[in-house]
Amino acid sequence: MRYKFGEPSGRYIGHWGKYHVYADSISEIAPDGYNDLPVHKMAPGEFNFQYGPSTGGLMESVGITLTTPGELINSVAVDPSYKARSLKLKGKSIGEALLLVERINGFHAASNSLSFLMAVEDALDLEVTVEVQKARILQLELERIRSNLEVIKRLCEPAGFGVPTNQLGYLREKVSRIISGVAGHRFFFGANAPGCSRVSSSGINEKLSEVGQEFQRLYAGLLESKIFLNRLQNNGVTKDSLLTGPAARASGLRYDSRTVRGELPYMETPFYPVVREEKDCFGRFCVRGEEVLNSIDIIASLGSLKETVRTEIPKGSGEGCARLESPQGDIFYYVQLKNGSIEDLWHVSPGTLNIRAFRESMKGNIFTDFHFNWESFGIWISELGVVIQ
């Protein structure tokens, strides 16, 4: 297994139950300050405003409690458990477990399923060809482009910015259609298996380059739209270093699982981690915008990729882990296999650290900042609200 249980080693990735995952180890020791989020004591004149769990204003069901004396937000609690789903994974074959893993977060199905499969391959000591590794990069980067377009679209929406909102929606749908052509499914469901990948990149570079050109124009327009930028700048400033994904990179931290050698061959592509110093919604917006363009370059460098033939899934035993960079940040899977069936499985979602950072960054802001700040973290509740059985 690539990761060892023991003392904390490397930067913090996140936790599942009693396990805390670091860049180089799995430990039962939490990082300093992790459990010390101060409990807010209600002051005279303050009240709780409950938002959700079901509201048209949010993409998914989630309970948000804002503590406020009227305008200023003094504390935020986020409860992702309302829509918690029980996934019966234990005892399942790898192929059947994959059907559930893909649906832990359907919008980031490539990130979840590939991280799971790489953990399976680690457990079974399976070699993966360079062709398949490149096909995985293709999927992850297409997923990132679509996810980042979605976040930027959602940042424009609360600003009532109709033209860019619609045009970003148009581009996002264009990318969904590209994914459908590449993987036979708009969300990569059924496109992967251990050691193989049913994706083909034929004809996508031209379509992606059109998306890139159109996006570049929109992004340039947004960067000069002062009213829009005012909503993002100094909104939701992150305060500590327990961060992941675009939120970390927007805070000057060069955290990106794509830089890790030995997982996927990103270093042979034009990939670079986009790092900004602003720490706020604006920084997170810029990181995502630049990443759309970098992901298009990465895909163009992969060359032509063809479907690889599905091989028999070996029925071995062992334990394995894998981590990769989802659009939200590090995603980590641990699996234990017995004769080809799932004995144990757990995962670390980037949403845990992002919710923590969101809560901290929301303090001292006002109501109208809420939607911009929430959307800028790109949090997916489906991934957090799962109980694995």
Added chain:
Amino acid sequence: MDIRVGGGYSMSNFWFGEGIRKGKKTERFPFAPPEEPPERPSRMEGSGEPYCPTQAIKDGKWDAGRCIFCRFCEPGYTPTGKQDIFKVNRTEPVLKKSFYIYKLDSGACGACNVELETIFDPQYDANRLNIFITNSPRHADAIVVMGVHTDGMKEALKNAYEAMPEPKLIISMGACSISGGIIGESPIGREKYHVEIAGCPPSPYTILEALARARGD
């Protein structure tokens, strides 16, 4: 990276110009065939009794509301690209001029959530068919239920349904919501839905046409 709009535009002129420059992007669907229908989800055709993890194939019949498009039954069964995988059990013609839907995520994976929003993107533009999203069940003509049953959302679902004025349609979107799919149980029970929109997740074409047909179009 230094990116600039250039050309001495004021920003309001820039966005106005962008809106015009792009032109009309909306397809004629459902009044014309879909321009780029996805392979999956779409109507599956084939024969035999291959293994299906959701029992969507039984006695040689394919049940769209159970299918999660996992490809386990291929090549015995193959996707046809046909997007007509919905069922309308009750129509409300009174909603032709204005049809407000309230979305409820009972326990969805996120993909259904995104596809429902996608019908408002320029390629589909549900607004041109007088279909709108409302943020409150009190203003809704239909509730669109996504995802499986979860204990935590049971009450929210009941409250939302009770808050809706008559006539109200209950629309089930996605395999989870219709039959429980691969994950769990349907939040309401299949027999109670007025409209079933199949897929995992359903494609925006299927959603759009099903909503239009729910009004008797």
